[in-house]
Amino acid sequence: xxxxTQPEKLLSVFKGAPVELKxxxxxSGSPELFWYVQYSRQRLQLLxxxxxxxxxxxxxxxxxxxxxxxxxxxxxxxxxxSAMYYCAxxxxxxxxxxxxxxxxxxxx
Amino acid sequence: xxxxxxxxxxxxxxxxxxxFLECVQDMDHENMFWYRQDPGLGLRLIYFSxxxxxxxxxxxxxxxxxxxEKKERFSLILESASTNQTSMYLCASSQAWSLMTSYEQYFGxxxxxxxx
Numbered sequence: 001x002x003x004x005t006q007p008e009k010l011l012s013v014f015k016g017a018p019v020e021l022k023x024x025x026x027x028s029g030s031p032e033l034f035w036y037v038q039y040s041r042q043r044l045q046l047l048x049x050x051x052x053x054x055x056x057x058x059x060x061x062x063x064x065x066x067x068x069x070x071x072x073x074x075x076x077x078x079x080x081x082s083a084m085y086y087c088a089x090x091x092x093x094x095x096x097x098x099x100x101x102x103x104x105x106x107x108x
Numbered sequence: 109x110x111x112x113x114x115x116x117x118x119x120x121x122x123x124x125x126x127x128f129l130e131c132v133q134d135m136d137h138e139n140m141f142w143y144r145q146d147p148g149l150g151l152r153l154i155y156f157s158x159x160x161x162x163x164x165x166x167x168x169x170x171x172x173x174x175x176x177e178k179k180e181r182f183s184l185i186l187e188s189a190s191t192n193q194t195s196m197y198l199c200a201s202s203q204a205w206s207l208m209t210s211y212e213q214y215f216g217x218x219x220x221x222x223x224x
Contacts (some may be wrong), residue, residue, distance in 0.1 A: 006150075009148065015117065020180040034212065042217075043215045043216060043217045044151075044198060044200075044218075045197075045215065046212040046213070051213065064197070086150060088206060093164075095153065095156065095164075095166070096141070096213055097153075098143075098150050098151040098152075098153075099150060100148065100149060100150035101150040101151070
């Protein structure tokens, strides 16, 4: 079964502390993985994709095929990082499978 | 810049009404998608289309239909709206899948539909 699991519904982190949003997937084959973010009152937008190996707004995510994970990390949280984060997987049928999302709340 | 627009930001409809949600993209994308977003349930795919007049059911197609008569436009239709269809509806578009490209989905701003 193809599945994306985000185990935390809500994650509260103090400003300046490290952030890790967990994402695990279930997929046979080579997955293509993404993180999307939705800030308050804004549209959903792509944050980063594993194939680019980029860092956006200080966030990085490494694909770990052994652990079937794609956790999103940032060393020092900022208040503007408060948002809803979705991990997503694209399958060969062009469907995007989303996790249920994690709300990140940065505490001052 | 890719633009995905949705016809309404907010809609209030009565139970049993027929509801049309329109989505237009201006990047000549092949794929278009309709999702609903609910607290605790995340994003769920309703339908998607990979070409004009082509459609595929997503995870929760019941109670919905879609229409794609032109490449840039993808409509979601609620034949007879019910209160459990109260939700945020998101449209998205993307290029077609290929071996050489890693595409992203571009999302519209969403339509918050309330069915009373």
